[in-house]
Amino acid sequence: xxxxxELKNLILQWYASISSGEDPGTFGSLFSRQEGFLAIVSEPxxxxxxxxxxxxxxxxxxxxxxxxxxxxxxxxxxxxxxxWVADRVVLTMPxxxxxxxxxxxxLHKENGxxxxxxxxxxxxxxxxEAGFDPA
Numbered sequence: 001x002x003x004x005x006e007l008k009n010l011i012l013q014w015y016a017s018i019s020s021g022e023d024p025g026t027f028g029s030l031f032s033r034q035e036g037f038l039a040i041v042s043e044p045x046x047x048x049x050x051x052x053x054x055x056x057x058x059x060x061x062x063x064x065x066x067x068x069x070x071x072x073x074x075x076x077x078x079x080x081x082x083x084w085v086a087d088r089v090v091l092t093m094p095x096x097x098x099x100x101x102x103x104x105x106x107l108h109k110e111n112g113x114x115x116x117x118x119x120x121x122x123x124x125x126x127x128x129e130a131g132f133d134p135a
Contacts, residue, residue, distance in 0.1 A: 001077040001078065001079045002077065002078060002079070003075075003076065003077055004076045004077055004078040004083055005076070006076075006078075006114070007076035007077075007078055007083045007084075007085055007107060007114060008074055008075075008076035008085070010030075010107075010114055011074065011076065011085050011087070011105065012071070012074070014027055014030060015069040015071065015089070018058065018062075018067055018069060019066065019067060019068055019069050020066075021062065021066045023059075023062075028051060028052075028055045029113075030114075030115065030116055031051030031054065031055075031115060031116050031119075032051070032108065032110060032115035032116060032117045033051065034110070034115075034117070036117060037049060037050070037051055037116075037117055037118075038117075038118050038119070039051070039053065039054045039118075039119040039120075039121075040118075040119070040120045040121070041054075041057070041121045042121060042122055042123050054119065061093075064093070064094040064095070065094025065095075066094060067091060067092065067093065067094065068091070068092035069089050069090075069091055069092075070089060070090040070091075070092070071087060071088075071089050072087070072088040072089060072090060072100075073087060073088045074086075074087035074088075075087065078107075081108055081109035082106070082107070082108055082109075083106075083107045083108075083109075083114065084104070084105065084106050084107065085103070085104070085105040085107070086102070086103065086104045086105075087102070087103050088100065088101070088102055088103075088124075089101050089103065099123060100123065100124040101121060101122065101123055101124070102120075102121070102122050102123075102124065103119070103120070103121055104118075104119075104120040105118065105119050105120075106118040
């Protein structure tokens, strides 16, 4: 696999649009509409097979005010028409609470455009807090 500046920039542009307060529906085209799309978020009920669900989630967050996304580490790779992006960000909520988040995105090139086919979001929780024995 090769590092992909194209995919890295695509995700950074997406984050900039979220941070600017842009309507989440405007970046909805970033998500694949093909069968197999999946977004996994941290809540047990957030296993979404429709991009509209994730866009609605962003809309609900945006109603509370502007979100700030600080990228800590972003990696992007591709091989042919498949790519992946993984990052760590700090999401500053409108109430100024900072939430460290990990993202993983798998993308596929559809009709010449990169589309997210799998999105996984998780918050950083130490093993001890999750009930795992680190020994």
